[in-house]
Amino acid sequence: MKLVVVSAGLSSPSSTRLLADRLTAATLDHVDADPEVIEVRELATQIAQHLVTGFPPAALAAALDAVAAADGLIAVTPVFAASYSGLFKSFFDLIDKDALTGTPVLLGATGGTARHSLVTEHALRPLFTHLRALVVPTAVYAASQDWGEQGLARRITRAGTELARSMRPTTPDTAPDTASDTDTAAAIAPRSLTGAITSADPAHGFKVVPFEQRLAALRAE
Incomplete structure (x- = not known):
């Protein structure tokens, strides 16, 4: 350097x-x-x-x-x-x-x-x-x-x-743990209040759902 x-x-x-x-x-x-x-x-x-x-x-x-x-x-x-x-x-x-x-x-x-x-x-x-x-x-x-x-x-x-x-260059030991961040996001998604526009997707973290689609699903229930 x-x-x-x-x-x-x-x-x-x-x-x-x-x-x-x-x-x-x-x-x-x-x-x-x-x-x-x-x-x-x-x-x-x-x-x-x-x-x-x-x-x-x-x-x-x-x-x-x-x-x-x-x-x-x-x-x-x-x-x-x-x-x-x-x-x-x-x-x-x-x-x-x-x-x-x-x-x-x-x-x-x-x-x-x-x-x-x-x-x-x-x-x-x-x-x-x-x-x-x-x-x-x-x-x-x-x-x-x-x-x-x-x-x-x-x-x-x-x-x-x-x-x-x-x-100092970033090394694997100091790089952000994106996998952990995704897991954390997926874990807290189910706690969202009724009517939230996101839902948990274990494979990809958050999945965006249009509000109208979410509202229609709730009414169908």
């Missing part, structure tokens, strides 16, 4: 890349995947060229292809003006609208103050929901004072575990 990590930090080293690395490690603790890190700042000029010309240079094209082919994605941005950075948004503006459909995504953000902690919910999550990605429940925001705190470490561990579970 392929785990792609998009880090939109502007400095080197950066707290954004640090958070991305810790989220990656937490995910790889629970799933066997090949990680690839994309530093968006290294593609800034190519992103601008693509936005103007419509043609991505080679390095940017490879990064976009990697995101589209990912089995799981970690996306981390610094907070600018109470939202994701313009560079982060510009990169994902270039992703094909169907490329992330059904892809598990873990969201992260860094900022200087805890007052922007909801940026993951009011900015990042709607963006990736629009792209039809499967965003894991726990998003991680790290303010300057959070580093070294146990609360941040616990959130990182929980988020990485959720992403790893979402990346």
Whole structure:
């Protein structure tokens, strides 16, 4: 499996890349995947060229292809003006609208103050929901004072575990038991009130009966 990590930090080293690395490690603790890190700042000029010309240079094209082919994605941005950075948004503006459909995504953000902690919910999550990605429940925001705190470490561990579970393929052991569902449906059908439009069929579960036909049968009784 392929785990792609998009880090939109502007400095080197950066707290954004640090958070991305810790989220990656937490995910790889629970799933066997090949990680690839994309530093968006290294593609800034190519992103601008693509936005103007419509043609991505080679390095940017490879990064976009990697995101589209990912089995799981970690996306981390610094907070600018109470939202994701313009560079982060510009990169994902270039992703094909169907490329992330059904892809598990873990969201992260860094900022200087805890007052922007909801940026993951009011900015990042709607963006990736629009792209039809499967965003894991726990998003991680790290303010300057959070580093070294146990609360941040616990959130990182929980988020990485959720992403790893979402990346695992469905196996026969975890697939829904449709036979049991059918048996249950057939078992409860006889309990329907008089005049119901369904009846039990042991071989196929529910069988739809037109209301007029059911009413006529009741009158004949």
